[in-house]
Amino acid sequence: MAANTTHFNETDYFDGSHVPDLVIHYTIAAAVAMGLSLIGIVGNIIVFWFLLFRIQRNKYTVYIMNLAVADLMLLTVTAVLMMVNINTLVGSNPDFKGNVEFLTFLEIIYDLSLYSGMYFRTAMIVERCISMLFPTWCENYRPKTLSVIMCVFLWILGCTESLIENLTCPSEDFRSQTPVCTGVEIMTFTLSICICLPLMILSSVTLLIAMKKTFRDQYPQRLYIIIIAAVFIFILSVIPFNFLWFLLYFRHLPSIQDTLGLYFASIISAALSSTANPYIYFIVGRVWKQKSNNSIHDALHRAFKEDLLLF
Template sequence: MDSDYYHSNYSDDYLDYEFYDDIINNSEIVRKDSSDDMRSIARILSVVIYTAVCLLGILGNGLVIVIITFKMKKSVNAIWFLNLAVADFLFNIFLPITIAYTAMDYNWVFGIAMCKLNSFLLIVNMYTSIFLLTTISVDRCISVVFPVWSQNHRTNKLACFICVIVWALGFLMSSPSLVFRDIRSQHSKVICFSNYSLSPSHLPLGKMRHATVNITRFLFAFLIPMTVITVCYIIILFRLKRNRLAKSKKPFKIIVAIIVIFFLCWSPYHILHLLETQHHSVPTSIFPVGIPIVTAIAVSNSCMNPVLYVFMGQDFKKFKVTILSRLVNALSEDTTHSNFTHRSFSKVSSMTEKETILL
């Protein structure tokens, strides 16, 4: 099999990465011994991060789902946060498969169907999470700029309809994983990778597909949502300052944290994958080390969301001490929490500008 065929398809689909160290650029051999140590360090670090994210994500997002489902009055806010938590929870549930794959030095033992399904579900999480965060930002912005319109039209039914659209778009944008994800024996191991060419005779088409998928993800899963989120919160900040509604710096710190964490987690991942489409112009040694690291950083965002988008928000502001005690109170004190949530969420339908500044 032509080694360039392997090289043109070493890209991962969000988590799974295997660097094909065959002949590159006219028979120039990549020396494994010069990068084995760094690759091992990157792989071990990835396993550690994935494991921590998996445990924290399942616990945090699982408790968020329980709290919203059984302890809170149903509202637009609850619908946004529930869908966001479900997307992250679904991601975390399948993360052990990737942990095992990475721990076994990228040896895939789960078959081609699971290779496709695992990648598909992970990409679905990426798109749905980002689309939901963008939706939350737009919702907050509309509530601040057009409070009367928001009061009259911001309904649970509309929120559910939007969430259905978000999930449908997530499935559609993730469909390339079901088509191009493949497994193949390579150096006494089985790898799960993106076979954009599908056959050695379709190398130019494969490179075009590879570039198209990466650029599409950069635009629709990062650049456009990031721009929308930033614009929304800039508008919110100016509106609040102009009307002098913000009496503390806490809302501004939360808004800055949301934007900064989102940018820091995802920008390295998308930037490196854009460079991957131009691998002949970039030192190939950066990919086997860089992609596992930036992927782990991106993945970590899934366990940060419960803190950034729920527990620091308006709906949880009366809980005290620590996040753990907030969760304990929410899960154990049914009567007290029920009274609190009734008071908190009964305000949603008549939301003022000051009440909509937090996620």
């Protein structure tokens, strides 16, 4: 996101009569993103703690635990970034010492968590789809440590992509459309829109078809619902803004108002996607017909329980 991030000293480009209204709107947007992030931080901390200490792990909870870490990082950085942005908009010391370096650091961590989270969602639903299509292979030949290996690889991939994007294509080069930035934008667009998005959609459709055929007479396995819901929310809330940032690079959104509006919309949407996940787990894991025995531990245990007899 670094190449796409707009610093707020660019409000100098606004028409003078519109600056106060825009500052109010953007301050409200930053406050909403910060509040949403704090709610998500609480939920992801709870999920991570239960997955780490209280719930028996399987090949999918490894992905979900790493996804919770990625979401927690993204939401924490978002909260801090929004505080910096509010200070820039209405604070008394918007250009504090080390401002640029601090923002760059935040953007690197933000992109690392955003990209890694996208890869975890993709790997999780693809593996679930493969387990359904090739159950014998998965039972007999799938390496036991595959989930761990994949998570390490995806963290490295997300970190590499974030460093390349933020260090080789700063905001000034992004606006100038340098050849390096063009290559970086094509790389990020290819990974997110051309690779991850089709894999997510194809695997989700396959699982939905399987759910319809396999679970006609019984409630579908909760893990199916969790994986598909997490992926669908990410597709609807994050992927469209990745596409719009790509269009922005080629000047399809030329005004600074459009750029800042897209910036805050993408921040809020990413925060919403990361915040929703832990609450999806709890809602899916609850037994709604029972008033008791609906503790967080029991709900998460039911949500992540894998019934191997279904494959």
